Amino acid sequence: MLSKQDNTLGTLVHEVAHLLRTVIDRRVEPYNLTRAKWLALGVLDRREGITQTELADYLELDKSTIGRLIDRLVQRGFVERRRDPADRRAYRLYFTEAAQPILTELETVADGVREEALRGIATEDRERLIALLGQVKKNLLQTRHDSDPNK
Numbered sequence: 001m002l003s004k005q006d007n008t009l010g011t012l013v014h015e016v017a018h019l020l021r022t023v024i025d026r027r028v029e030p031y032n033l034t035r036a037k038w039l040a041l042g043v044l045d046r047r048e049g050i051t052q053t054e055l056a057d058y059l060e061l062d063k064s065t066i067g068r069l070i071d072r073l074v075q076r077g078f079v080e081r082r083r084d085p086a087d088r089r090a091y092r093l094y095f096t097e098a099a100q101p102i103l104t105e106l107e108t109v110a111d112g113v114r115e116e117a118l119r120g121i122a123t124e125d126r127e128r129l130i131a132l133l134g135q136v137k138k139n140l141l142q143t144r145h146d147s148d149p150n151k
Helices: 009-031 035-046 052-059 063-075 099-117 124-144
Strands: 077-084 087-095
Touching: 009 035, 035 052, 035 063, 035 087, 035 099, 052 063, 052 099, 063 077, 063 124, 087 099
Parallel strands: none
Antiparallel strands: 077 087
16 A cells, blocks of 8 residues: 555555544543543453453454453553353453442543544434444454454
8 A cells, every 4th residue: 555645545544544533542541541441441341341352352362462461451440340140261251330430531622532533524424434444344354354364
């Protein structure tokens, strides 16, 4: 995807992702959170009860990294681990009551970042952009799967 042009798909996606990460980092700093912790809380908000391994896979982090990240969220009183009744080696992750106010605030932060990023783009174009990026992701996941020598 290297090109002499600045408007290639790879360049634009990379630059937009970098800018989003920078803005998010700045916005979650007052909450004493990293982007990784914020992402973990966001995934957990949508999929409460997942295992640490599932969260690690979703965030594309190794198990030791996700373990330390969850340790910090547990120390902050946001998350609790519960043994999986079907697998004694696994822990499932759940929010504590103390996490609810921060989740509400973080949702407001996310809404603000999203609105700033999409400012000036009509609603139907926003929906189309999300759909198109979803299709690009699906295509690339399939390409990755098709070229996986271990499949």
